[in-house]
Amino acid sequence: MTDITPEQTGSNRSRSSTELVRQSLARRNRKQKVLQGFGIAAIFFALSMLVILVGSLISTGYPAFTQTHVELEVFVDPEEVDTENLSRGNYDDMIAASLGAYFPDVDMSSRIASREVTQVLSSGAQLKLRDRVLADPSLIGETITIKVPASDNFDQLNKGLIKRDTPEENRRLNDAAIANFDTLDAAGVISAPLNTTLITSADSRFPELAGLKGALVGSFWALLVCFVISFPLGIGAAIYLEEFAPKNRLSDIIEININNLAAVPSVVFGLLALAVFLNWFGMPRSAPIVGGLTLALMTLPTIIIATRAALKAVPPSIREAALGVGASKQQVVFHHVLPLAMPGILTGTIIGMAQALGETAPLLLIGMNAFITSAPSGPFDSATALPTQIFIWADSPERGFVSRTSAAILVLLTFLIFMNAIAIYLRSRFERKW
């Protein structure tokens, strides 16, 4: 800058302006540094929020992956079991009796006294025993070893989420209850194995018995319906718009319409589903088929836009070559262009499916947030979905559901990461640079 000062401006003036630039340069560079600093701070903020988000979910969610269990030696008393109808036995008392062995000074025949002790166990304990006996009636009259889940409060105590040093009146367990638990712990019957209930059972009012099976199966059916509808429709629409549609008003309107549809709030799709599918067509409430239909309408624009981009990326030379050897226009598209565009289309579809998997609001409006304690056996049964299950659990007052909500979110995020990883793999493996 200083070297090319024109002659006629005079050396004095040129020196002064050079001086001016020099003097101000430090200030100007400082300004640039400040701008850069702001940029780095912004990125740092965004990334630290991501870290805090994931960190808080993991730290609250990991306790839910284990569940405190109590191992009991239960004598299956033939007197208490109705041999005609095995599901109608007094399994509660058998459990209480076996628990009583550890508390010699508690009178287990008294309901009130035994309640103090049996509250350590989940109310699902007797069901577990019942299922064991139902599966194998020869156990009647035998003494069996069975692991039953502890109830939520004691589970929290075992994991240290209920602190022993909080004053008794602020604690959800009194000292006597903790003493009972410690007695069992000293006897070595308390363990905390992997919480398989989280995957193998459906929803429950009791955190220790609640699982995601119903939600996972419901999400599976909804996504399947969504895929079956939106994939062919989306590809068909995209091929028509990209390869065949004449440039006229109608295709303009369709194009603007698709772009706008992609930005319509998801809750509005829920309103559409509620008014049209449920109210006018009388489809079943809470059913994955309706959820899948609604999600399909939302995913459609994503798939159309991704497919059009993939088709556009196929170079015209391919089309011209195929046309040149006598293929019809549809043969060109279906035999040559579409196979080459397929990796891009699949990538877009998987990303659309991942979005659909996380979508919550429209499913709430069609009632997929119902309390359902069994997994659906088909797309017409009432069900929940993974995100709506998270919403239900997040709303539940029991403390045990806080960590289970985080755990469910971690499961959902795992699925999303997996799907996106497939999409990224497809893109990097099959993408061609022309």
Added chain:
Amino acid sequence: MVLFAFLLLFGATMLAYFVNRRAALSMRAGGARLHSLESFHGLFAALSVLVPVFVGILFWLVLEGAVVDLFMLRGLPAGTFDGLDSGASQLIVAEIKSIAGGRVFGTPEAWKIEAAERLVRYHRIADWLLVALVAITAAILLWVARRSVVEQFRARQGAERIVLGLMIFCATVAIFVTIGIVFALTFETIKFFQIVPITEFLFGTSWEPQIPIREDQVAAEGAFGAIPVFLGTIVISAVALFVAVPVGLMTAIYLNEFAPQRVRKSVKPVLEILAGVPTVVYGFFAVLTVAPAIRQFAASIGVDVAPNTALAAGGVMGIMLIPFISSFADDALSAVPRSLRDGALALGATRGEMMLNVLFPAAIPGIVGGVLLAVSRAIGETMIVVMAAGLIAKMTINPLDSVTAVTVQIVTLLIGDTAFDNPKTLSAFALGMMLFLATLIINIFALRIVRKYREIYD
């Protein structure tokens, strides 16, 4: 049974393909010069069986329920619905249906059980009828298609016409969805405005969406003035943008101009993760972490904050919008022609000055478009506010207070029982209509700005 009908159709389609293909092949073997390839003869036959029967089955399934109900109702004892309003007669129908489904509560009257049995019988008849109809029409279509295999028949053109028709149908589905949304919302909104005057909805300042449960209940006369609800949405969106716009813009500026290639390559996808996290997760994050943190901080400096403050919901929504704004701004900055940058640098501007005084102003239209799209995202965002914002509508613009939002009201009004004849349910559709219109206008506007701006430089 329906599955069987579909399987039958599938079988007929395959059969049509192979029969016609073989016919064409044997004609060719016999020395005939066919116009189309034999596979097109097969395809044409398959499509001309598949498409009409498939559409027929779908129509049948949509209409079957209503028609069977009608037959069942005609068989009911005369005078069953005399003197009953629509709700009570719907209840009777629902009871009969649940008996038919095997869920019997208590001991229903004999005529209800009889009606339920008839309903089951009619459904069985309808299912058989469907299968029979599928079989007959498929057979007729097969026969017609088989007859079409002659020398001059242009099977390729025929098949391609059908395929083109199918693709046009696919493309118009998107339009039907929009029409469906508009119709559903308009229909229910008009019903709402027949009960509650539109002026009260648009200009009323009190939102208490209750309806009297009993006739004589005086206290629970609802109020449907939506202004406080709109205000709540505006407050939360403003908080969100207050977080997202500066952070997103600064991120874009740094990544676009100053960041080393390696940093840019790794930071961008990580930021995109923020956009891919489901909103229900953000909602839980707001409740679990952000709201308590804000409350604790406020308590430590002696400020009183509502438990579900707009700050928590808006702040978390802002985090969600960061990648949205930063990627739009990045695109806009990259779209500015290289000559402008080079010119500024050649005149002696530092890179910071070039960015602030040349690139950024030139990119403003694109950035504004992106911010507008973010606004429409923010006002339509549902799960974060449902979980983290309040339920009570307040006339306040204080972000520390608890406010509600349009989407919160829609969801809470429609969760649980939904009878389509009371103002409580219908008001959710009126709110939805407002939401749809607002986002639509913003989107059209934003997309126009973005597109127009791109064209100028291209």
